[in-house]
Amino acid sequence: MTKKENPPATGKLTGVKGMNDVMPPESAAVEWLESRVRSLMARYAYRNIRTPIVERTPLFVRGLGEVTDIVEKEMYSFEDRLNGDPLTLRPEATAGVVRAVVEHSMLYEGGKRLYYIGPMFRHERPQRGRYRQFDQIGAEALGFGGAEVDAELILLAVALWKDVGLTDVRLELNSLGQPQERAAHRQALIVYFEQHLELLDEDAKRRLHSNPLRILDTKNPAMQALVEAAPRPLDYLGRESLAHFNMLKEILDANGVTYTVNPRLVRGMDYYNLTVFEFTTDRLGSQGTVCAGGRYDYLVEQLGGKPAPAVGWALGVDRVLELIKEQCLGVIEPTLDAYAIVSDATALPMVLQTLQTLRSMGISVQMHASVAGSMGSMKSQFKRADSSKARHALIFGTDEVEKNLVTVKSLREGSGEQVTRSIAEIADWASTLQSIPLN
Ligand code: ATP
Ligand code: MG
Numbered sequence: 001m002t003k004k005e006n007p008p009a010t011g012k013l014t015g016v017k018g019m020n021d022v023m024p025p026e027s028a029a030v031e032w033l034e035s036r037v038r039s040l041m042a043r044y045a046y047r048n049i050r051t052p053i054v055e056r057t058p059l060f061v062r063g064l065g066e067v068t069d070i071v072e073k074e075m076y077s078f079e080d081r082l083n084g085d086p087l088t089l090r091p092e093a094t095a096g097v098v099r100a101v102v103e104h105s106m107l108y109e110g111g112k113r114l115y116y117i118g119p120m121f122r123h124e125r126p127q128r129g130r131y132r133q134f135d136q137i138g139a140e141a142l143g144f145g146g147a148e149v150d151a152e153l154i155l156l157a158v159a160l161w162k163d164v165g166l167t168d169v170r171l172e173l174n175s176l177g178q179p180q181e182r183a184a185h186r187q188a189l190i191v192y193f194e195q196h197l198e199l200l201d202e203d204a205k206r207r208l209h210s211n212p213l214r215i216l217d218t219k220n221p222a223m224q225a226l227v228e229a230a231p232r233p234l235d236y237l238g239r240e241s242l243a244h245f246n247m248l249k250e251i252l253d254a255n256g257v258t259y260t261v262n263p264r265l266v267r268g269m270d271y272y273n274l275t276v277f278e279f280t281t282d283r284l285g286s287q288g289t290v291c292a293g294g295r296y297d298y299l300v301e302q303l304g305g306k307p308a309p310a311v312g313w314a315l316g317v318d319r320v321l322e323l324i325k326e327q328c329l330g331v332i333e334p335t336l337d338a339y340a341i342v343s344d345a346t347a348l349p350m351v352l353q354t355l356q357t358l359r360s361m362g363i364s365v366q367m368h369a370s371v372a373g374s375m376g377s378m379k380s381q382f383k384r385a386d387s388s389k390a391r392h393a394l395i396f397g398t399d400e401v402e403k404n405l406v407t408v409k410s411l412r413e414g415s416g417e418q419v420t421r422s423i424a425e426i427a428d429w430a431s432t433l434q435s436i437p438l439n
Contacts, residue, residue, distance in 0.1 A: 018124070018132030028333045029321055030135070034117055036163050037137050041115045044156050046139055049114040051096040053121075057086035063095035063303055065270025067211035074122040089121035092269070094296065094312055095303070097140050102305035111143030111308075117317075129287030129319050138293075140312035142300065147244045150275045150295060150311050151251035157279060157291055157313060158257055166323055169290060171257065173277045174233065174265035175245040176213075179298070181236045182273065186212055188231040199226045216266045219286075232263040244274055271296040275311065283326050284319055291315035337433060338365045338392045339385035339411075345375055347401040354396075354406070354423055361430050366390060385411060392433075 015021060022030055041048070057077050064071050076089040090096055093116050106112050117137045124130050139156060141149045154171065161169050176182060189212040193200060200208065201223060204215045216227055237245065252259060259277075267276050276294035284290075293313025301307040338358070342351050355365050366388050368381050375381070378397070385393045395407040400420065408429060409418040421429060 016132070018126035020131060020133070025333055029324065030317065033164060033317065033321060033324070034137075037115075037117065037160065040156065040160055040163060041139065044113070044139075044152065044159075046113040046115040046141075046156075049097055049100065049116050049140075050118070051090075051093065051100045051116070053090055053119065054087050055090055055096050055099065057088040059095050059099055059303070060088055060091060063098070063269075063271060063299060064092070065211065067207055067214065068270060069268055070122060074124055076121045076123060091122045092120055092314060093118065093136060093138050094140060094269075094271070094299070094314070097138075097312075098142070098299050098303050098305070098310070101142055102300060102303055107143045107300070107306070107308050111141065113139070113141045115139045127287070129284050129316070129322065131318060135317035136314045137317055138312060138314040140310060142310040143308045144311070145297065145309035147247035147275070148251060150248050150277075151255075153293065153311060153313055154248075154252065154257065154277060155255060157315070158255075160315075161279075164320075164324060166320070166327065168281050168283055168323075168327075169279050170281070171252075171259040171277060171279055172262040172265050173245075173248070173259050173275070174262055175237060175241060175274050176233045176266065176272055176276055176294075177237045177241045178273055181238055181241060182213070182233070185231060185233050185236040188236070189213065189215070192230050193226075196226055199223065211270070213266050216264055217268060227264060230264075233266070234261075234263045241274060248275060267292060267294055269296075271299040271302070273297050277313070279315075281323060284322060287319060289316070290319045290323065334364070336366050336388055336390035337363045338394050338408075339388045339390035340365055340367045340394045340396065341378065341381040341385060342368055342375055342396045343378055343381075343398050344401065345370060347396050350401070350423070351396050354394075354426055357427060358430050361427065363430050363433060365394070 038048075057075070060075060061071055066072075070091045075091055078087055079085065080087055097114060097116065101107060101112060115138060118135065119133050120136050121133050123132060126132060139153055141153060158171075161167075177185065190208060193204070193208055193212060193215060197205070200215070201218070201220050204218060204223065207214050215223075216230060218227060265276055265278060272294040274295040274297065277292065278289050279291040280288045281290055282288060291313055293311070295309070295311040297309040298307075300310060340351060340355055342348060351367070355367055358365050368375065368384060370376075382393065391410070391412050393409040393411055395409060397407065400406055404423050405420050406423050406426060407418055407420045410416065
């Protein structure tokens with residue numbers, strides 16, 4: 001029995017363990033990364049897909065494989081209270097994307113390139129870089145079988161590292177082969193591990209006959225030497241699978257992408273075949289994989305669609321952000337053009353109208369608002385204006401308002417300079433202001 005904590009009936013409530021709040025100013029970094037991703041995806045012709053956070057549980061059991069960490073122990077599953085449907089908070093998005101693509105018959109008119117950004121849920125032990133709710137960005141290309149699309153996806157990720165300024169990210173590649181080759185390799189693995197039963201941990205013993213490939217993915221240091229010497233999927237590749245792998249490497253070489261072939265690389269989900277890859281870093285301790293993916297040519301038919309090859313990757317937003325922080329990369333924080341100071345509440349209708357005009361011109365303005373009915377002293381409003389880091393204060397003082405004027409005071413460059421102008425002309429002032437874009 002796991003210990004259950006009862007939430008207190010009164011007093012302060014806390015969030016769920018392993019599920020984090022992202023507050024400003026840190027949230028600016030997330031928005032910044034997302035906006036870089038969206039613009040990059042557009043350049044590679046990947047379109048956004050948004051699938052629900054909740055899916056039917058069998059989608060993951062069938063899609064990811066019963067004998068995987070995720071399905072065995074990491075899913076947040078529950079029954080729909082009204083009709084008893086088994087449901088699960090998505091632990092990853094590929095299965096849901098495939099479900100949606102099949103459900104909407106999207107592949108009839110050719111392949112589709114898609115990307116998503118959103119939260120995933122896994123019941124893991126929370127630690128640095130490992131949370132129970134975490135964001136992933138993913139790219140999937142469905143309906144394409146050639147190695148050039150594997151390459152395109154890898155080049156897209158490489159372009160993203162460059163775009164956000166990350167340098168210490170390494171690429172590892174492997175090929176798992178096609179089902180028949182995998183079956184031969186699997187047989188060899190079972191024979192090999194059976195010869196070393198005494199060295200297997202409990203997990204490995206349990207998986208020996210159900211999913212021996214997973215043993216290669218073990219994080220148990222005591223088993224590393226054993227796994228090192230185990231039969232390698234690469235040695236079981238046939239001519240076509242080898243050609244696919246070689247083509248991928250050739251394209252990456254031509255593009256100056258450095259990588260290492262890691263013959264031990266397998267992935268956590270059963271659906272992969274042929275190409276698998278991971279981008280890793282040494283900077284994040286043991287949670288060093290920032291992006292991972294590969295080919296899953298059989299998932300579409302496994303989930304009831306007409307057979308279609310596919311390939312994709314998913315990136316851990318939290319880990320990439322930590323890297324960005326670690327490398328002190330200059331995330332552009334949103335800045336404010338102006339802070340509106342209002343001495344008398346009776347002027348508010350006019351003030352809001354004026355600010356509305358400014359904002360429609362792309363100027364960012366924070367309005368001073370009353371607390372418990374009082375606007376506060378001018379002094380305290382100026383303090384707020386300063387700490388907002390706005391470039392200008394727009395002062396709607398009693399004198400100004402009476403004459404339909406507003407004073408614009410510079411708070412940063414040329415600090416202290418001020419001009420008073422008519423409210424009717426505020427748009428002229430605004431058009432001379434070069435607004436700093438949010439990202
Ligand atoms: P790991 O071996 O680190 O558990 P995984 O194989 O389970 O990773 P994937 O399912 O391939 O990871 O997910 C892709 C990426 O999502 C990972 O490389 C990682 O950056 C991120 N990720 C996975 N699980 C978590 C988590 N619990 N918290 C934060 N990020 C995660
Ligand atoms: Mg995992």
